Amino acid sequence: MKTVAMVLFPDFLLLDMAGPLEVFSIANRYLPDADHYRISTIGTERTALRASNGVLVHADHPLEQSLDSYDLLLVPGGPGAYNQQHQPLLAWLESAPQRARRYGSICTGAFILGHAGLLDGHRVTTHWHYTERLGKSFPKALVETDHIYLQDRRLITSGGVTAGIDLALSIVAQDHGKKVALEVAKVLLVVMKRQGSQAQFSPLVAAVAPQDSxxxxxxxxxxxxxxxxxxxxxxxxxxxxxxxxxxxxxxxxxxxxxxxxxxxxxxxxxxxxxxxxxxxxxxxxxxxxxxxxxxxxxxxxxxxxxxxxxxxxxxx
The missing domain is CATH 1.10.10.60 (Homeodomain-like)
Structure with a gap:
């Protein structure tokens, strides 16, 4: 049984959490019990955490009661990921390479990984609207803009919001083969592999600077x-x-x-x-x-x- 954990913090994006975890939950329908994903959430607080859309979520475990190791550890995005710094979470995440066989982020959760020092020297991506900001914030990271998701060794990052579903499907395919991942994709009414890249969603030319020159x-x-x-x-x-x-x-x-x-x-x-x-x-x-x-x-x-x-x- 593989353990999958999602770290939650105030003002996280609910879909960043729910999309990937739903992939692993549906995958369990097609897997023998011994191969199931064991899904849990880890909270920065003992009380319920409010997502950016106002929904309250109570995590399964606080940071101090988390397991010693996971097969996959994920961090969602949201305003709380790029507008705030959660120092206890950052200190806890610094050990992610030792704590998890694979670890990564959904959308702007990459900013939290960056502040924990986990992006340095890795090829990474995030939501197209934030790639420039990510690159400036963490110059030692190799930020790439044209991927829906990107895996570099044990670190896996994804573009915005629904790209977390793509990331999770890729992990299911790695763990249990493309056939299982395809069945999950069919249930979710999504494609296994999208055509094109994040570039298809973002303007190629930024707004012209307001100053006259x-x-x-x-x-x-x-x-x-x-x-x-x-x-x-x-x-x-x-x-x-x-x-x-x-x-x-x-x-x-x-x-x-x-x-x-x-x-x-x-x-x-x-x-x-x-x-x-x-x-x-x-x-x-x-x-x-x-x-x-x-x-x-x-x-x-x-x-x-x-x-x-x-x-x-x-x-x-």
Whole structure:
């Protein structure tokens, strides 16, 4: 019997807890008794803990009464994970590598692992909205943005909210084979492996900085005229700079090259049109500045892991 524990703290996200634990609970229906998952929750307080949606949950055990070892130890996300620090929990989690055969986080629970020193030197992920913040908070971690979940040795982290279900399904598949995991996925009405990555949910281009500068003026001009042809030279002329100097300044201020910005902005425009209209792909490609459906399809596959048609089917 494998032991699975979820650590709870004030203001945790309820779905981060319930989704993965439901996977292991349903898996027990398809497993012999000796192979069942033994599921428990560990609380930072002896009293009931209030989740971020207001629901009260009473953990099975407080930290000081937890077991000495677990097969899997998970930390959920939520406002309490990235806006607060729970010192007793952090001290307890420092021993997670010795306490658990596998350990990890759902969504922004990665921030708690980071404060406990467990992300350093590992490839990790979190909800797409928080990857930049995670990377800045824990520079020794190798934060990757394009994974639904990511396992690096014994550490496993996931993207936001429902990605915890994907993480749990992957563990069931490791423990008991793909067939059992597939049966669980069917019960939950989810797919075993999603198409694409977290990039399909997040904008590729961040909002243009509010301050007025030659670079922001170029960005705004490009966004307003995406259907037109742009080159480094044309963008540089709009900023009244040489092409070489412009490319260097743009990359420093925007954290991507001018052509990466242009390409990403066109993908975002196409995504918006695919989500909000029934326009033919040829029209979407033209209005987004791709020039051809073939080029648009290639870049969608490269950046999002989906074709424009697949994207429309999933998000429109």
């Amino acid at each position: 030659p670079i922001t003026r170029v960005q705004n001009h490009v966004l307003e005229h995406l259907e037109e042809a742009f080159s480094i030279e044309r963008m540089a002329s709009l900023a009244a700079m040489s092409a070489r100097h412009f490319a260097r300044v743009f990359a420093r201020e925007v954290q991507m090259t001018p052509m990466e910005f242009l390409q990403s902005a066109r993908i975002d425009r196409a995504r918006s049109l695919l989500e909000s209209s029934d326009l033919p792909l040829k029209t979407v490609a033209f209005r987004s500045g791709f020039g051809s459906v073939r080029h648009m399809r290639f870049l969608f596959g490269e950046k999002l892991g989906l074709t424009p048609t697949q994207y429309r089917q999933q998000f429109s």
